[in-house]
Amino acid sequence: MAKNITPRSKDYPQWYLDVIKAGDLAEHSPVRGCMIIKPQGFAVWERIQQDLDRRFKETGHVNAYFPLFIPKSFLVKEAAHVEGFAMECAVVTHSGLEPDGKGGLRPKSPLEEELIVRPTSETIIGHSFANWVQSWRDLPLLINQWANIVRWEMRTRLFLRTMEFLWQEGHTAHETAEEADQETRRMLDVYADFAEDVLAIPVIKGEKSESERFAGANHTFTIEAMMQDGKALQSGTSHNLGQNFSKAFNIQFQTRDQGLEHVYTTSWGVSTRLIGGLIMTHSDDEGLILPPKVAPIVAAIVPIYRKDAEREKVLAYARELLVALCGEERVAKAENLGGKEILSVVLADGRKVVMDLRDTLRPAEKFFHWEQRGVCLRIEVGPRDVEGDKAMVVTRHDRAKVLTEKLAIDADWLQAKLASQQGILLQRARDYRTARTHRVDSFDELKSKIEEGGFFLMHWDGSRESEEALKECKASIRCIPEADSLETADGPVSTREPGKDPISGKDSAGRVVVARAY
């Protein structure tokens, strides 16, 4: 077992931090609550960005960029919005620094109006939309922004909750309430498909209760994933903002029949939090496991030799394998960069295959190194493999070792192995979630079971009182699920069949998903 990683069973939060450290993904910064996303972690974010960006463009959206700073007066315009974000603001009050007379520097010129570092951009984008939209012909307006966001958080955790984080925020304006509703649901579907196809994270789509809505939204939809401690992670949200922001910012358009109406807007976002979700869905006590589609490094070749006499032969053989996987041209390109003890070959899709040429580490240390970085396949090559025209292939997700014919190893083989691993990780996560999803029909049952974690399908009468009562056991309603039924450990359970709210005893139209959450 890895000595630098606390087992999940012993201390789950510490395990999470240990996996991040061992995987070299991110670290705390000297600025409280902000993180440094290290190259290994940022490469995962780049793969997430590329895939999502393509999906946004395929659904007709275009990217734009709006200011980092929001005038204080903008935030105030939508009452629910300012209430939600006032306490989380970072406030710029001055420009310039000047000597303070004590050898230090102090802020110099007070601003006429304080500026807020954006906690989200509905207000500043709403102001632009009011200028951009004149007639129904200008609609729909389908904008996305990739940006950094600041929310002053007291308790932070790498990726999951940080003062500054990276995200995308979609902002759209529509002619009718129906179109805004369709857009909100369409983007939730994009998120859900992305989570399952690319991150191999199964999610439950549904609507948030009123108390969990985004500040200023009429409806908030969410995708909820189950982490390996049985807790829920809200992984993406899509908000139907109705006419709340269009009225606050006066976004009006001339209708088809020459009238004047406020547009209907939506917003939707996912963030670097997804990387936290990835870690907590797939990794094990040995460290990081990444689904191949977002793994920056998909394979690591580790040559093994004891004597100098073996060195040349093993290295030549390992290079042949590297060429079989990546092609001579790409390998030569990597070699020409020079200087590095780890040869890093970039594939057509941007992912890498590496060959570990370090002479300072023992083979076991190298195995460990790549395993903890979540590399999907490790290919070990020793003198005996050279003799037998073989290689030992170790798959990260199950750590299984398979002695493989050299001839079988090529680019197609690599893609097939990765596709298989991607599918297994998704199925494993699905099975895990199903095994930990339960129907509960009494509050006591919920209270007794929730310590172990998991999702609980429970009747809810829709009241604030029942929702509040869940806080007793630190649980919350994660969503009112979209699906008519959900898989549980005991088979499918209907979410639409009427029943009784076990807390209030009142009538309930269906079951909701209850869990503890990040």
Added chain:
Amino acid sequence: MAKNITPRSKDYPQWYLDVIKAGDLAEHSPVRGCMIIKPQGFAVWERIQQDLDRRFKETGHVNAYFPLFIPKSFLVKEAAHVEGFAMECAVVTHSGLEPDGKGGLRPKSPLEEELIVRPTSETIIGHSFANWVQSWRDLPLLINQWANIVRWEMRTRLFLRTMEFLWQEGHTAHETAEEADQETRRMLDVYADFAEDVLAIPVIKGEKSESERFAGANHTFTIEAMMQDGKALQSGTSHNLGQNFSKAFNIQFQTRDQGLEHVYTTSWGVSTRLIGGLIMTHSDDEGLILPPKVAPIVAAIVPIYRKDAEREKVLAYARELLVALCGEERVAKAENLGGKEILSVVLADGRKVVMDLRDTLRPAEKFFHWEQRGVCLRIEVGPRDVEGDKAMVVTRHDRAKVLTEKLAIDADWLQAKLASQQGILLQRARDYRTARTHRVDSFDELKSKIEEGGFFLMHWDGSRESEEALKECKASIRCIPEADSLETADGPVSTREPGKDPISGKDSAGRVVVARAY
């Protein structure tokens, strides 16, 4: 002539703003000095990013992300650095907002230490490097960051100088001074190649004089481009920081012979300013011209018909052309998105071909629309073209109309036309620069000629006094050129031949590039 664009000869700064507005690239935001990059402008930035990012990765760099906020105490650590940036800082002093008792909100909790919104990241990255580097085996460290930057500017101009801008900043650490020097020059070459190959902007590479160096650098290298008013635009810089930051942040490493030494660092960056350079290099009095490699829309098909009877026939023919350019699959995908009067087909490389189906605009208005957005090719199709199996092709860079056989128009034809246009734009910009580059051998000559704009190759003795004297005519030394000779209107002129500084009368080792600048 375009009525919404002031001619260059009349008012060049106004022309620049008019081109941006007509091209729908960007606009001023309600936050003074910040801009909103609109979808058309942001798509240009995305193309710039993609190409540069590839070049950075091919030269061995990896991306990472560091905090937006920098503790005030960090900025102070490098003396020259803080002097350069203190006046330009945006300062966060509080978190949270609370009611001010007058119906408004005021900043709530003062921070223990004020935070600076990054004006550049040498300090916060230097702090990390000190943790990351232990031994010579950890070097070189080759990091890049794509980020937003804030510098409090009094006079701003869209793209060229804004309070917030987008950029990339490379930060590297090396074992030896020589390696840092090589890296600084390598990245300058990457910038120069990119500017010429992709932006079609010819640049002069060279070193900045001491007074124009980056705050904290030992050497600053630059690429300087000539705008159409004869002024210089500093378009990218690469800094050799020596051990200044490694000493300030204590970035030490164990050397190969077990000693302890400070690393040698570099930094280099280009920003959204490049979009300003693109506009001022290529555009004309009719509006935006974009080099095809960064044009978000490469071709616009405009169907023309007067009677409803013609409509169906013309649209079917126009669609055939669209399919010939983009392939049936991509066209069908665009059609399935639905709802829009402009059909927008995305090519494999991310650029678009559009078909303008709007019924509300006259053909001339549509021509105008696409021309002002810098679309490389306009393909007009009317009933007579349908009869004759032809189309009228208009190239944006010279507005030439060529009646073209329908059969000739396909994907290969498109690529060839675009490649040709790319080459012509670069050559045109080169010719323009050569015609406006002059040798000057007296200060009076410089003063009399500089009003007209242009680059002037002048001897310089290396003194601060001569450099200061240039301010008399609002000129500055743009760089000490790397090339041994530069093309001028009167043929090549040596930059290495010794001579006399015309201002001081003292000996000079060679000629420098003098110009007015943005």
